[in-house]
Amino acid sequence: MPTTLIEQFGNPAIAIATGVGGVMTVLSLNALFLIWLERKVSAWIQRRMGPMEVGFHGVFQTIADMLKLLGKQLITPKGIDKPLYHLAPIVVFAPVVAATSLLPFSKSVAISNIDIGLVLIFVFGGFAVVGIFMAGWGSNNKYALLGAMRSVAQNISYEIPLILSALAVVLMVSAVGREVPIDGEIVALNGLNLAHITMAQVHWTWFILVQPVAALIYFISVLAETNRAPFDIPEAESELVAGFHTEYSGMRFALFFFAEFSNMFIGAMVATVLFLGGWEGPILPGPVWFFLKTYALIFIMMWVRWTYPRLRFDQLMTFCWAILIPLSILNLLVTALVIKVVQS
Amino acid sequence: MTLAARTVHGFHTLLTGLGVTFKQIFKRNVTLQYPHEKPELSKAYRSLIKLKRFDELDSHDCVACMQCVKICPSACITIEGGKVDGIKRKRATLFEVDFALCSVCGLCIDVCPTDTLEYSRLYDEAGYERAWTYDLLAEFREEEPAFRERQRVQEEQEAAEKEAKRLAAEQAKAAKEAQASKPPDAPEGTT
Amino acid sequence: MRQSAGPTLERTDEADTYYLNMGPQHPSMHGVLRLLLKLRGEEIVTCEPVIGYAHRAHEKMAENRNYIMFIPNTSRVDYLSGMIYNIAFCQAIEKLCSIEVPERAEVIRIIACELNRIQSHLLWFGTFLLDLGGITPFLYCFDDREEILDILDRVTGSRLTYAYGRFGGVTMDVDQDFLVRTLAFVKRIRSRFPMYEKLVGENVIFRERCEGVGVITPEVARQYGVSGPTLRASGIGYDVRRAEPYGGYDRFDFEIPTRTAGDCMARFEVRMAEMEQSCRIIEQAVAAMPEGPIGPKKLVQRLKPPEGMFYFAVESARGHFGQYILSDGSNTPLKLKMRTPSFSNLSAMETVLEGTMVADTIAIVGSIDIVMPEIDR
Numbered sequence: 001m002p003t004t005l006i007e008q009f010g011n012p013a014i015a016i017a018t019g020v021g022g023v024m025t026v027l028s029l030n031a032l033f034l035i036w037l038e039r040k041v042s043a044w045i046q047r048r049m050g051p052m053e054v055g056f057h058g059v060f061q062t063i064a065d066m067l068k069l070l071g072k073q074l075i076t077p078k079g080i081d082k083p084l085y086h087l088a089p090i091v092v093f094a095p096v097v098a099a100t101s102l103l104p105f106s107k108s109v110a111i112s113n114i115d116i117g118l119v120l121i122f123v124f125g126g127f128a129v130v131g132i133f134m135a136g137w138g139s140n141n142k143y144a145l146l147g148a149m150r151s152v153a154q155n156i157s158y159e160i161p162l163i164l165s166a167l168a169v170v171l172m173v174s175a176v177g178r179e180v181p182i183d184g185e186i187v188a189l190n191g192l193n194l195a196h197i198t199m200a201q202v203h204w205t206w207f208i209l210v211q212p213v214a215a216l217i218y219f220i221s222v223l224a225e226t227n228r229a230p231f232d233i234p235e236a237e238s239e240l241v242a243g244f245h246t247e248y249s250g251m252r253f254a255l256f257f258f259a260e261f262s263n264m265f266i267g268a269m270v271a272t273v274l275f276l277g278g279w280e281g282p283i284l285p286g287p288v289w290f291f292l293k294t295y296a297l298i299f300i301m302m303w304v305r306w307t308y309p310r311l312r313f314d315q316l317m318t319f320c321w322a323i324l325i326p327l328s329i330l331n332l333l334v335t336a337l338v339i340k341v342v343q344s
Numbered sequence: 345m346t347l348a349a350r351t352v353h354g355f356h357t358l359l360t361g362l363g364v365t366f367k368q369i370f371k372r373n374v375t376l377q378y379p380h381e382k383p384e385l386s387k388a389y390r391s392l393i394k395l396k397r398f399d400e401l402d403s404h405d406c407v408a409c410m411q412c413v414k415i416c417p418s419a420c421i422t423i424e425g426g427k428v429d430g431i432k433r434k435r436a437t438l439f440e441v442d443f444a445l446c447s448v449c450g451l452c453i454d455v456c457p458t459d460t461l462e463y464s465r466l467y468d469e470a471g472y473e474r475a476w477t478y479d480l481l482a483e484f485r486e487e488e489p490a491f492r493e494r495q496r497v498q499e500e501q502e503a504a505e506k507e508a509k510r511l512a513a514e515q516a517k518a519a520k521e522a523q524a525s526k527p528p529d530a531p532e533g534t535t
Numbered sequence: 536m537r538q539s540a541g542p543t544l545e546r547t548d549e550a551d552t553y554y555l556n557m558g559p560q561h562p563s564m565h566g567v568l569r570l571l572l573k574l575r576g577e578e579i580v581t582c583e584p585v586i587g588y589a590h591r592a593h594e595k596m597a598e599n600r601n602y603i604m605f606i607p608n609t610s611r612v613d614y615l616s617g618m619i620y621n622i623a624f625c626q627a628i629e630k631l632c633s634i635e636v637p638e639r640a641e642v643i644r645i646i647a648c649e650l651n652r653i654q655s656h657l658l659w660f661g662t663f664l665l666d667l668g669g670i671t672p673f674l675y676c677f678d679d680r681e682e683i684l685d686i687l688d689r690v691t692g693s694r695l696t697y698a699y700g701r702f703g704g705v706t707m708d709v710d711q712d713f714l715v716r717t718l719a720f721v722k723r724i725r726s727r728f729p730m731y732e733k734l735v736g737e738n739v740i741f742r743e744r745c746e747g748v749g750v751i752t753p754e755v756a757r758q759y760g761v762s763g764p765t766l767r768a769s770g771i772g773y774d775v776r777r778a779e780p781y782g783g784y785d786r787f788d789f790e791i792p793t794r795t796a797g798d799c800m801a802r803f804e805v806r807m808a809e810m811e812q813s814c815r816i817i818e819q820a821v822a823a824m825p826e827g828p829i830g831p832k833k834l835v836q837r838l839k840p841p842e843g844m845f846y847f848a849v850e851s852a853r854g855h856f857g858q859y860i861l862s863d864g865s866n867t868p869l870k871l872k873m874r875t876p877s878f879s880n881l882s883a884m885e886t887v888l889e890g891t892m893v894a895d896t897i898a899i900v901g902s903i904d905i906v907m908p909e910i911d912r
Contacts, residue, residue, distance in 0.1 A: 045365045046674035049375040142555050146577065146893070229668060230740055239897050241562060307365040308358065309740050310668025312894045313577060323351055354739030364734040365671060374678055386685070388707055390692030415836065417604040449607035449698035450706060454834040463692065 084138030092131030147243025151234035198278030412452030566907025618651035625700035655852035704830015749899035763854020
């Protein structure tokens with residue numbers, strides 16, 4: 001079992017401070033790296049070089065950009081709904097921090113270990129929609145409003161296959177993890193605990209091998225949940241200028257940007273936990289494997305983004321309701337059935 | 345096609361697309377790192393015009409005929425000049441081009457009767473001010489007196505030669521006429 | 536179509552609808568088109584294109600200068616097929632004043648124009664995908680397009696707004712290197728077509744976005760005077776190069792690709808097929824390149840055109856480009872009216888937008904390939 005910070009420090013205040021500080025550091029560095037990586041991946045795919053000027057192969061380009069954004073004027077448009085407009089970036093960003101703190105990075109390291117971690121992750125994921133809609137509604141801009149409306153419809157729809165596919169994994173965990181020896185004692189694994197999900201895979205096998213359909217559905221839904229291409233219609237540049245964050249500038253815009261990349265990061269991390277065995281791997285230590293798998297998934301997400309055109313809004317919804325949801329329900333039923341048959 | 349078949353086919357095309365882009369990752373990139381590397385200019389490269397230096401003159405040959413000024417659609421050429429003291433050849437005393445107006449259409453080059461205009465290799469002319477007026481005579485200005493002196497001497501020589509030729513021709517003509525007017529049977533050397 | 540900007544209307548007279556100003560500054564408006572959309576949710580109730588933001592008075596400028604001084608203007612009317620427009624103006628004046636063009640100059644012009652047509656289609660392909668949200672094909676197209684620009688740069692000295700044509704010929708002769716590179720390019724682009732087909736043409740998302748979207752029926756196309764690939768995608772095989780051959784096109788063997796669907800996908804297919812046909816013309820032209828002069832020794836600048844009205848049309852990358860010249864016999868036209876294809880094509884688009892979604896608008900505007908400076912002139 002991973003030791004949590006509270007167990008380590010004893011004092012909750014210190015634990016929370018360390019946890020939040022650690023998560024913020026990881027998220028900031030990660031976002032800086034991911035933005036650089038996104039530029040590089042797009043450049044490689046498009047046979048360009050990408051950023052090359054600031055630092056070795058432009059590694060400090062994002063830092064330079066962030067400094068630029070810090071120095072920019074925060075333009076506040078006329079006629080906005082002030083509380084909503086100002087709160088939106090925070091509401092979008094805060095759940096990201098909370099969600100990251102739930103993930104087990106290795107066998108021994110986790111910020112917190114909660115028995116309903118998986119549920120909480122989806123709850124925090126759902127929070128982002130509220131923030132996005134606040135931004136769209138508060139901006140007094142039709143493009144922003146259109147983007148926000150699309151975003152709400154899309155995120156709520158895609159949460160269903162997302163959770164259904166994760167549910168298949170939860171079933172698997174409870175089925176295979178009835179009696180798992182951990183640290184010398186036999187434990188029954190809890191399917192909603194992220195660390196337990198990983199341990200079920202360590203004990204048995206990676207769930208991507210037994211649940212490929214769920215993995216695919218989960219991956220597609222994560223793309224949609226994080227507004228990544230080809231599902232980036234809430235901020236479709238060629239249609240809605242910048243979608244819900246059209247009216248945001250400077251660091252407010254940077255927060256949205258950070259949140260987007262961090263959401264992607266969380267989506268990939270959860271996928272790693274659910275399907276790719278989390279920290280499991282030979283030779284290298286647990287966290288290294290964990291992040292290797294996460295970044296491999298992120299690379300695929302970027303690769304997908306730089307390959308496809310964007311779906312239309314109604315097609316996006318059709319794809320979700322007519323293909324993904326029936327498929328994930330079917331997958332869940334088949335999983336349950338197989339488990340039942342094997343167990344009895 | 346049923347929905348299932350269409351979905352499977354759709355996923356297949358999506359994977360094909362991913363394959364196409366993945367292959368490109370390993371290909372040589374095509375970027376030219378611009379301020380560090382510069383492109384090779386084509387031989388027909390069009391830019392600001394300049395005055396050609398002719399070997400036999402060791403100077404330009406703009407005779408300020410104003411053809412280019414008249415044909416220029418952007419009216420960006422200013423020329424002064426014409427007859428100058430001491431020499432017969434006409435010379436431009438001012439040749440300015442406002443490159444900010446120029447559309448590099450090349451009509452001035454095509455119309456020039458002495459072919460003294462050509463494109464320069466001027467490149468990378470971004471600047472912070474709007475003034476892009478170039479004085480095309482700048483490189484010739486210092487040597488202009490020397491050129492005129494050379495030209496004057498040459499013209500004098502030419503004139504002298506011409507005069508000598510004319511005299512010689514006149515003499516020959518006179519001699520011929522005299523010969524013609526003389527009776528054919530007259531003895532030699534009587535004139 | 537509205538000619539002036541008009542007031543920005545905040546409320547519509549109809550319940551549950553609102554106005555959305557798309558453009559003139561918008562990431563996917565080609566140039567400075569403004570669409571005044573009346574929306575119900577995301578569904579378009581009416582669409583009103585507002586034009587005139589890129590008006591530079593080219594036609595008026597023509598009335599104030601000699602014919603020859605108008606040459607640099609021509610390629611700026613439609614900057615994406617500048618070579619075609621530039622050569623077309625020279626051809627019109629040559630026909631008007633009965634100026635002979637040497638055969639070599641004609642062939643060079645055809646190669647240059649067809650390269651320009653491929654270039655224009657490639658750029659269209661790239662920006663169309665950009666409108667649909669696919670950024671990578673755009674960069675691949677630009678890689679190919681760059682090669683064309685380099686080739687044309689070798690003889691014209693410019694990359695976009697060419698002033699290559701002169702009355703009775705062209706300014707600069709092509710060399711062997713140009714021909715070799717042109718043929719190499721044809722080979723290269725042919726090898727790229729299957730890649731484009733795999734990456735884009737077969738892609739399920741692309742097909743879903745394009746099939747059955749923005750159908751322009753042959754009747755609508757006829758009514759509005761649609762021309763070019765947009766017309767041929769609606770099933771009418773009209774191409775000026777075939778209907779009224781000019782500039783030596785009748786000597787070459789090529790097909791007029793047509794589709795009957797009339798949707799965005801058909802327009803995509805027609806343009807892709809047209810690039811292949813342009814490649815064929817280029818190959819034949821390079822093989823048939825005669826020796827000889829490339830134009831009159833001295834610049835033809837003092838023209839004595841006959842008095843009266845005159846019309847000359849060519850097939851530009853976007854369709855039927857006509858020039859109507861009213862001459863009083865002097866060296867300056869009384870009136871030079873340009874009939875540009877994008878204008879008619881855009882007008883027809885207005886009719887097919889009703890009931891589509893905002894995302895479709897972008898796809899349809901992108902698929903008919905408009906160039907705003909060409910509409911506004």
